[in-house]
Structures are given as C-alpha cells and as structure tokens.
Amino acid sequence: MARKKKVLITGSSGLIGGIVARGLGHKYDMSGVDIRPSEHIPTHIADMRDFAAIQPAFEGIDSVVDLAALIQVESTWEQVYGNNIPATYNAFEAARQAGVKRIVFASSNHAAGMWEFDEPYRSIVAGDYKGLNPKMLRRVTVDMPIRPDSPYGIGKAFGEATGRFYSEKHGISVLCMRIGTVNKEGKPMTIRQFATILSHRDLVHQVERCLEAPESVRFGIVYGVSKNTWRFWDIEGARKLIGYEPQDDMERWR
Ligand SMILES: NC(=O)c1ccc[n+]([C@@H]2O[C@H](COP(=O)([O-])OP(=O)(O)OC[C@H]3O[C@@H](n4cnc5c(N)ncnc54)[C@H](O)[C@@H]3O)[C@@H](O)[C@H]2O)c1
Numbered sequence: 001m002a003r004k005k006k007v008l009i010t011g012s013s014g015l016i017g018g019i020v021a022r023g024l025g026h027k028y029d030m031s032g033v034d035i036r037p038s039e040h041i042p043t044h045i046a047d048m049r050d051f052a053a054i055q056p057a058f059e060g061i062d063s064v065v066d067l068a069a070l071i072q073v074e075s076t077w078e079q080v081y082g083n084n085i086p087a088t089y090n091a092f093e094a095a096r097q098a099g100v101k102r103i104v105f106a107s108s109n110h111a112a113g114m115w116e117f118d119e120p121y122r123s124i125v126a127g128d129y130k131g132l133n134p135k136m137l138r139r140v141t142v143d144m145p146i147r148p149d150s151p152y153g154i155g156k157a158f159g160e161a162t163g164r165f166y167s168e169k170h171g172i173s174v175l176c177m178r179i180g181t182v183n184k185e186g187k188p189m190t191i192r193q194f195a196t197i198l199s200h201r202d203l204v205h206q207v208e209r210c211l212e213a214p215e216s217v218r219f220g221i222v223y224g225v226s227k228n229t230w231r232f233w234d235i236e237g238a239r240k241l242i243g244y245e246p247q248d249d250m251e252r253w254r
Contacts, residue, residue, distance in 0.1 A: 004029040008061040011068030013038040023204030033057040048087035058098035065104045066091040077151040084155040092166045104210040107176040111156040113149030121232045127191035141234040142221040167219040175210040180225040195230040199248035202226045209242040
C-alpha cells in the first residue's frame with residue numbers, strides 16, 4: 001500500500017482544523033501545531049510566531065494546511081501585525097526549509113471584502129433579492145483586484161502575496177482558499193450567510209481537492225463557498241483548477 005501523505009495543519013485545534021481532521025484523518029497521516037491541544041490529531045504545542053519552536057513540526061511533512069490565525073474580522077491592526085502576519089510568514093518559511101511540496105493557505109473573503117459594499121452584492125448580503133436573478137449574477141472572481149475590508153483582510157492579502165512569492169521564488173505549490181463562512185452549525189445563522197456559508201462537507205472536499213491537485217498547479221486562489229443559490233463569489237474557477245464540486249445549497253434552510 002502506498003504511504004499516506006503527511007499533512008500538517010497549523011491552527012489544528014480550531015473549528016476548521018477539527019472539521020478537516022475528522023473529515024480527512026482516514027486518508028492522510030495528520031498532525032497539528034497549535035498553542036492548545038487538538039481532540040483529533042497529535043499536536044505539537046507551539047506558537048507559530050516562535051520559529052524555532054514550530055520547526056520540528058514541519059520535519060518530514062508533504063503538505064501544510066495553514067489555518068493558524070486570530071479570526072475576528074474586527075481584529076485590530078496590532079493583533080494582525082502581532083499574530084497573523086508573523087504566523088503566516090513562519091508557516092511558509094518553515095515549510096520551505098523542511099522541503100514541503102504544497103501549502104494550502106486559509107485566506108478569507110475579507111481579502112476582497114469591499115466588493116460586498118457594491119451593488120448587487122450589498123443587496124444580496126442584506127437579503128433584498130428584488131429584481132435580481134441569481135442565474136444572471138456577475139460574481140466576484142479571484143482575477144478582480146483585492147479589496148481588503150479590514151486589517152484582518154490585509155493580513156489575508158499578505159498571506160496570498162506571500163504564497164505567490166514562495167511559489168514563484170521557491171517552487172512550492174500554493175493554493176489559497178478564500179473561505180466564506182464556516183460556523184459550527186454548518187448552516188446560515190444570519191441573512192448574509194445564505195450566500196456565504198461553506199458547509200462542513202464542502203469544506204472537507206475543497207481542502208482535499210487542494211491537497212490532491214496535480215503538481216502542475218503551481219499557484220492558485222479559490223473561493224471557498226458552497227453552491228448556494230445566492231453566492232456572489234465565483235466557484236467556476238475552483239471547479240476548473242482543482243475539481244471543486246460542492247454539494248450544498250443553503251436555500252434548503254430558508
Ligand atoms: N471560520 C470562518 O468562517 C473562516 C472564514 C474565512 C477564513 N477563515 C480562516 O480559517 C482559519 C481557521 O479558522 P477557524 O474558524 O478554525 O478559527 P479558530 O479560531 O477556531 O481556529 C484558529 C486556531 O489557530 C490557533 N492559533 C492562532 N494563532 C496562533 C499562533 N500564533 N500559534 C499557534 N496557533 C495559533 C488558535 O489557537 C486556534 O486553535 C483562520 O486562518 C481563519 O482566518 C475562517
């Protein structure tokens with residue numbers, strides 16, 4: 001039997017880390033790094049800002065799923081600059097030094113969140129669908145300019161740029177997932193979330209697609225959203241690039 005790929009999840013003890021570890025633990029040899037232990041996979045307890053402390057976790061790893069971050073969109077610049085930016089940079093650099101082949105970076109819709117304040121997205125987010133046909137919607141694509149909506153979004157744009165650099169300069173394959181909304185319920189809890197939810201099974205599927213994408217995929221950004229009728233982010237690009245085929249539409253909870 002072929003050896004299982006060794007996958008390291010940073011921020012493994014959080015919500016998404018737990019969902020991914022449960023969903024893909026049978027397929028990969030998974031481990032984590034976090035400041036607190038995971039219920040699901042062996043965890044190297046260390047702070048991603050401490051390069052020497054995290055390095056051992058990267059030894060012998062094939063692919064990294066980089067999730068470690070403070071996740072509140074209201075985070076201050078001091079929090080982003082103090083935690084997320086060094087944590088992200090260290091993940092890429094530790095991966096490079098360990099010879100990791102692929103990094104899946106958890107970006108966020110907030111890297112381009114200002115689009116949401118333009119029509120028709122503003123109305124969709126407010127649940128005002130009058131006069132709109134979801135089949136005719138021009139969705140936000142990853143080719144459109146980044147428009148961070150917060151220091152948190154700036155941190156994610158930094159991560160995407162870092163990923164492009166490590167891909168082009170150091171030959172590591174990097175895929176960035178601009179995740180919409182993942183909550184523990186896996187269903188909409190606000191009007192906006194009818195558009196933005198990435199269900200747990202679509203999340204697991206997208207991470208798996210990122211890990212399995214052919215080596216020829218050197219860099220890419222994909223939106224991480226379920227096939228919600230009112231999604232306003234493009235998923236065609238993800239289908240073409242990595243074979244993402246989401247199954248869930250949040251209209252079933254309407
Ligand atoms: N949940 C969402 O809706 C959503 C949306 C877009 C992007 N994301 C991104 O996905 C990733 C995971 O999100 P989540 O919802 O699982 O969040 P979470 O808060 O549940 O998990 C984040 C984990 O990262 C760890 N962490 C943070 N800073 C660290 C550091 N310096 N060193 C070590 N560990 C550290 C935390 O301890 C935590 O276990 C984050 O990067 C987040 O920005 C999440």
